[in-house]
Amino acid sequence: MVSHLGVMVVVAAVLGVVVSGLAIPFAGVLGFTARTVASGIDELPQELVTDALPQRTRIVDQRGETIATLYDQNRVNVSLKDVSRPMVQAIVSIEDFRFYQHGALDLKGTLRAFVSNQASDSVVQGGSSITQQLVKLTLIQQADSPEEIAAAQDDSYARKINELRYAIALEQEHSKDWILERYLNTAYFGDGAYGVQAAARNYFDVNAGQLNLRQAAMLAGLVQNPGRFDPTNSPDLATERRNVVLNRMAELGVIEQQRADQLKTRKLGLDQPAKQNGCVTSRVPLFCDYVVSYLKQDRSLGRTPRQREQMLKRGGLTIRTTVDFKYQEAADQAVSDNVFPREQAIGALAVVEPGTGEVKAISQSRPYGADKDAGETFLNYVIPQEIGKANGFQAGSTFKSFTLAAALEDGLPLSTTYNSLSPMTFDQANFETCDYGPDLGGTFPMVNSTSSGLMNMYSGTRLSVNTYFIQLEEEVGICKPFELARAMGVRLTSPNGEGGVQPEMYPNFTLGVADVSPLEMAEAYATFAARGLHCESRPVTQIRDAQGNVLKNYPAQCDQVMEQSTADAVSDVLRGVLEGSGFAAAQALDQPSAGKTGTTNDGNSVWFAGYMPGMAAAAMIAGVTEAGEPDSLLYKTVGGSTVYSASGSGFAAPIWGEAMRVIDDDFEYEDFVYPSGVSGVGNTSVAPPPSPSPPQNTGRGRGRG
Known part of the structure; x- marks a missing residue:
C-alpha cells in the first residue's frame, strides 16, 4: 500500500511539471522542499552551451591520402542527412520512439518507466528522452574535473531536474533534427568509438550513410550500455541486444516482424580495420612524429603546449603534409639496406625540395616505437634537436x-x-x-x-x-x-x-665540429641547388578545420642568402665529387648532381650531403653506445659487416645514391647553371x-x- 502511494505521489509531481516553465508544486518524495527545488531551478542557466565536439585529426600526404589519425576521442561528425535511414529509425525506436511527437520530457515514457521500475524494484526501463540523454552526454563531455563528471552522472532527482531544464532550453533553441544529429555524433558506441560515423567505421568499415538495418540495430543497441554490449568483448550479449532493437522496431511497425526474425538469425558481421591513433600505427611513423613535434611548437595552434596538443587531438583538423610516399619508401629502403635496427649505429636520410623547403622524406635505421629489443626508439635522429629531442652528430x-x-x-x-x-x-x-x-x-x-x-x-x-x-x-x-x-x-x-x-x-x-641533423644539412645543401635561395624546411603546407575551412597555410619561407653566381660556382665545384675520379663517383645519378663527403676523426660519424637541381638529400651514419651516446664506428657492425675504416664516400654516400636514383626518375634532365x-x-x-x-x-x- 505504501509503495503504491509513493508511486502516486511521484506521478503527481511529474504531472505537475509545466514544460514551458518547469513549475513543480511539490517534491517531497526525495526530501526536497518545493522552495528548494524552485530555488535551484531559478539559479540554473537558461540554456545549455554546447561546445564543439572533440573530433579526430587526420594527417594526410601531399595527395590527400591519410597517413595517421590523432584523437582523444575517435569521432568524426556527420550531418543527419549523411546517416542511413535504418540507423535513424533504429536509434529512435529503441531510445525514444515518440521523439518527434513530444517536447523535452516524454511524460508517457517517463511514467511508464517509473511504474515498471518501481514494480520490479530495479531499473528495467529508461525514461529519459533523447534530448535529456543529449544533455547528460554534453555535461559529461564538457566536464573539466572528476567532480563535474560525477555530478553529471549522479543518479538523483536533483540531477534529473537540472537535466530537464537544460533539455527544455535545447528544444526551444534547436530543431528536433539538430538534436538528433548532435546526439548521434555525441553518443559513445563502445570500443573507443564516439559518434555514429566512427562507430560505423570501427565495427563495419563503412560510412554512417551505408549502414544497413542489421548493422544499425547493433549500433543502436550499444548506447544503453556500451561496455556491457561491446561486440568485441561480448558478442553474445551484443547479439541479444541487437535482437531487442529489431523486435522493438517490429513492434512499432517500423519493419515487418518477418524481416526482424530473418535478421535475428544473422551474425553480427563485424569487419574491423586496424585501429590507427598516433604515430606508432602510421604508415610513415617517423615523418608523422616530425609533423606532430613541428606543430606542437606552433603558437598559433594554442598559447601553451597543452592547448596545442589538445587542438591536434581534438580539433578535427586535416593536416596536409609534404611527404611523398615514393620518396619515403626509397629513403626507408636505402637506410634499411645499409644500417640494421639493432646495430650500435644510427643511419639516417633526409630529403628536401630546393626552392620550397618541403620535406619529402625522412628515415632512420631505428624504427619508431617502444620495443627496445627490436631496436625501436622514440628519438628522432633525423631532425633538429629542438624538435626531435636527439642530439645531432658532427658533420x-x-x-x-x-x-x-x-x-x-x-x-x-x-x-x-x-x-x-x-x-x-x-x-x-x-x-x-x-x-x-x-x-x-x-x-x-x-x-x-x-x-x-x-x-x-x-x-x-x-x-x-x-x-x-x-x-x-x-x-x-x-x-x-x-x-x-x-x-x-x-x-x-x-x-x-x-x-x-x-x-x-x-x-x-x-671541419664540421658542430652537432647537426641530416635535415639541417639537406636544407643547407638545397640552398646551393636553389641557386642561393634558402627555404626553411617544413613538413606541413596547410591545416583545415573540421568544417573544411582553411585554418592556416604554411607557405614557403625563403630568402636569398648568397649570390646566384656563388651557388652556381659551388655546384660547379661539388659536381666533381660525383664525377670522374671523385670520392662519390660511384653514386652518380642519371643527371647532373653535386655533393660533399664528410668524416670525423675516429670515425664517429660519416656523411654525404648532395643534390641535383630538383632535389637535395643528406645521409649520415653515426656510431652510438648502448645508451645512445656518440661513439666510434670503427670495429662496429654496420649493415651486417664490420667497419675497419669509416668514410663518407664508402658508407653514407651509398644511402644517398640508392634513394636518389629512385627519386631522380621523376625529373627531366636538368643541368646546373653555368x-x-x-x-x-x-x-x-x-x-x-x-x-x-x-x-x-x-x-x-x-x-x-
Whole structure:
C-alpha cells in the first residue's frame, strides 16, 4: 500500500511539471522542499552551451591520402542527412520512439518507466528522452574535473531536474533534427568509438550513410550500455541486444516482424580495420612524429603546449603534409639496406625540395616505437634537436662547402691556390672571428687524410684537403662561414648566448665540429641547388578545420642568402665529387648532381650531403653506445659487416645514391647553371701562388674527407 502511494505521489509531481516553465508544486518524495527545488531551478542557466565536439585529426600526404589519425576521442561528425535511414529509425525506436511527437520530457515514457521500475524494484526501463540523454552526454563531455563528471552522472532527482531544464532550453533553441544529429555524433558506441560515423567505421568499415538495418540495430543497441554490449568483448550479449532493437522496431511497425526474425538469425558481421591513433600505427611513423613535434611548437595552434596538443587531438583538423610516399619508401629502403635496427649505429636520410623547403622524406635505421629489443626508439635522429629531442652528430667535411661559399661571396676566385702541406701548424690569433666571438690564441697542428700539395678551390674541395680549407678560412675569417651556415638552416648557437663560447667559433669550424641533423644539412645543401635561395624546411603546407575551412597555410619561407653566381660556382665545384675520379663517383645519378663527403676523426660519424637541381638529400651514419651516446664506428657492425675504416664516400654516400636514383626518375634532365661572373671557373689546373704562403698556422683537426 505504501509503495503504491509513493508511486502516486511521484506521478503527481511529474504531472505537475509545466514544460514551458518547469513549475513543480511539490517534491517531497526525495526530501526536497518545493522552495528548494524552485530555488535551484531559478539559479540554473537558461540554456545549455554546447561546445564543439572533440573530433579526430587526420594527417594526410601531399595527395590527400591519410597517413595517421590523432584523437582523444575517435569521432568524426556527420550531418543527419549523411546517416542511413535504418540507423535513424533504429536509434529512435529503441531510445525514444515518440521523439518527434513530444517536447523535452516524454511524460508517457517517463511514467511508464517509473511504474515498471518501481514494480520490479530495479531499473528495467529508461525514461529519459533523447534530448535529456543529449544533455547528460554534453555535461559529461564538457566536464573539466572528476567532480563535474560525477555530478553529471549522479543518479538523483536533483540531477534529473537540472537535466530537464537544460533539455527544455535545447528544444526551444534547436530543431528536433539538430538534436538528433548532435546526439548521434555525441553518443559513445563502445570500443573507443564516439559518434555514429566512427562507430560505423570501427565495427563495419563503412560510412554512417551505408549502414544497413542489421548493422544499425547493433549500433543502436550499444548506447544503453556500451561496455556491457561491446561486440568485441561480448558478442553474445551484443547479439541479444541487437535482437531487442529489431523486435522493438517490429513492434512499432517500423519493419515487418518477418524481416526482424530473418535478421535475428544473422551474425553480427563485424569487419574491423586496424585501429590507427598516433604515430606508432602510421604508415610513415617517423615523418608523422616530425609533423606532430613541428606543430606542437606552433603558437598559433594554442598559447601553451597543452592547448596545442589538445587542438591536434581534438580539433578535427586535416593536416596536409609534404611527404611523398615514393620518396619515403626509397629513403626507408636505402637506410634499411645499409644500417640494421639493432646495430650500435644510427643511419639516417633526409630529403628536401630546393626552392620550397618541403620535406619529402625522412628515415632512420631505428624504427619508431617502444620495443627496445627490436631496436625501436622514440628519438628522432633525423631532425633538429629542438624538435626531435636527439642530439645531432658532427658533420665533418660537409662544412667545408660553407667556407667555400663564403670565400666566393668575399670575391676570392676559384683559382685561389695554397700550398697545402701535411702537417701544418697554425696560429689561432690569425683568424678573424665575429664581434661576439672569443679572443683566440695559441697554435695547433693540422694534417690531411687525403692529399697534400698545391690546391685551388676545385682540387682542395674535391680532395677534401684540411690544410687548404684552414688556410682559406684564415683568409675569409671564421665569422662569414659561420653566419652563412646559419642563414642556410644549420642551427648553430651564437657564442654570446647562454653557455658561453661555443666550439664552432674556432678555426676547426670548417671541419664540421658542430652537432647537426641530416635535415639541417639537406636544407643547407638545397640552398646551393636553389641557386642561393634558402627555404626553411617544413613538413606541413596547410591545416583545415573540421568544417573544411582553411585554418592556416604554411607557405614557403625563403630568402636569398648568397649570390646566384656563388651557388652556381659551388655546384660547379661539388659536381666533381660525383664525377670522374671523385670520392662519390660511384653514386652518380642519371643527371647532373653535386655533393660533399664528410668524416670525423675516429670515425664517429660519416656523411654525404648532395643534390641535383630538383632535389637535395643528406645521409649520415653515426656510431652510438648502448645508451645512445656518440661513439666510434670503427670495429662496429654496420649493415651486417664490420667497419675497419669509416668514410663518407664508402658508407653514407651509398644511402644517398640508392634513394636518389629512385627519386631522380621523376625529373627531366636538368643541368646546373653555368657560374657566370665568377673568376677562375673551370680552371682545375693548379699554379703556384703569386706570393709566399702566409705563416702556417691554425687549430684542432676534427674533419676528414
